[in-house]
Amino acid sequence: MTTHAAWWQGATIYQIYPRSFLDTTGNGVGDLPGITRKLDYIAALGVDAIWISPFVQSPMKDYGYDVSDYRAVDPLFGQQGDVQVLFDEAHRRGLRVLMDQVLSHTSDQHPWFRESRGSRDNPKADWYVWADAAPDGGPPNNWLSVFGGASWQWSPWRSQYYLHNFLREQPDLNFHNPEVQEAVLDVCRYWLDLGADGFRLDVCAFYFHDTELRDNPPEPETPRGAHFQFNPYSYQRHVHDIGQPENLGFLERLRALTDEYEDRVLLGEMHQENYAQLHREYTAPGRLHLAYGYDLLGAEQRDPAVIRRSAEKLGYSDTDGWPCWAMDNHDFTRTPTRCGWEDNPDASVMALVALTCLRGAACLYQGSELALPEATLDYEDLQDPYGREFWPAYAGRDGARTPMPWTADHPNGDFSHEAPWLPVPPAHLRLSVATQDAQPGSPLNRIRRFLAWRRDEPALRHGAMRMHDGPEGVLTFTRDDGANPVFCAINLSPGGACVTPGHAISGGALEGHGFGCHADETGIHLPAWGAWFGRPPNSVAGAVR
Structure with missing residues (x-):
């Protein structure tokens, strides 16, 4: 245990x-x-x-x-x-x-499904979700697939429909x-x-799933934003097909x-x-143990209000479960593009700093440490079935899945010496691992230094969290493990700010941080996209280098 x-x-x-x-x-x-x-x-x-x-x-x-x-x-x-x-x-x-x-779900090529579809009375006949047609021959209810269209596929093998919440080649298991x-x-x-x-x-x-196969009700609020409107899945409240x-x-x-x-x-x-x-x-x-959702993954803003609202919904106490924070993964547009930060790597670094200091674990998606933007691909290059289905309203997920750029002196970023399954965009080559490794102030090196420091701060890993009010654009909170609490002030804005925490804070910056953060009798002074950490009331932590 x-x-x-x-x-x-x-x-x-x-x-x-x-x-x-x-x-x-x-x-x-x-x-x-x-x-x-x-x-x-x-x-x-x-x-x-x-x-x-x-x-x-x-x-x-x-x-x-x-x-x-x-x-x-x-x-x-x-x-x-x-x-x-x-x-x-x-x-x-x-x-x-x-x-x-x-x-x-499995593939429709899985031996379990091949056996299940063979008849209505074989040993695995009930291993997947099968249903008879409606009286008019249509699907048994109004459930929709995440990838477009009805989530039911007719099978002439059994003269029944089977459920698939994603592609028709991904039949759902019957739990x-x-x-x-x-x-x-x-x-x-x-x-x-x-x-x-x-x-x-x-x-x-x-x-x-709901064994009565009841229809989902309509979503009372019209889906907001182009990302939702292209897909009819967003027009239902999914109360019977998931979350049972x-x-x-x-x-x-x-x-x-x-x-x-x-x-x-x-x-x-x-x-x-x-x-x-x-x-x-x-x-x-x-x-x-942990769970993550789409609150921040899909958000087009990373301002303190959005982050604080998400954290408050999940709770801070020992009786609350542990979240896992993520700003990027293989299913979502990369943060620098989604938030308009393609020319501002400081913003991407500071957003990652903020998420890794919140109560809970954090996921870092490959390439985020390089502040990679979303890749723009031609339709002919797309592999993602989701993107090919909804093009051009939605380009799919391939823009976040292009190969890692390890060096800049190879057309494929030294990912492969043959043509890769997705192209490596020139913009990514300029942000390669080798290039950033040689630059002390690169996103890669700053994130390395920060995560190395964070690993040795128990309060940032296991401590309770208490949010504070701060100036606009600044996220302020305390993490407390009962021994060495850490006060965090993280500026997620393009302007400088001064934080007055309301209790004694002393200390200075870690050597070589380069951000010009400092604390004095008037408060904690943060430059644009800067962060400061200190121990209340009389100990030293420092600023992000």
């Missing part, structure tokens, strides 16, 4: 999209040996764990999120032995490894069947035995399994619908 000060509570987790990290075989696709080769780079960032997006066998209709064999490594990414090497080498460097587990629950728990046990330190649970609010109460019982079973192992963790992806309520329910004792 984990203690109160568990490693995951304030962990920084580095997300790797393996297709785009490093290709060692020359096929234009990143692989597991490529991740192993870059573990020293990852460890030097000062992170605690890595989360690897799916690498198990898949037809790749949704690039690994359509699993055809839960226990086999896809040949694109390597061999079975490469996983063990990766686990061992990561552990040797003090890094934990979280696998992406896609349990709500109301106890045999399905046992099967997916066995999958998780297999990887835990092999050495996985836990799982990021893809769309974990989607496991169960039976989810909680299964998560308790999964938590009980992981608790049989030492220091393992479950990180759940929450859907936007009723996010705060779901987060509180799903991270209650005996369920998920």
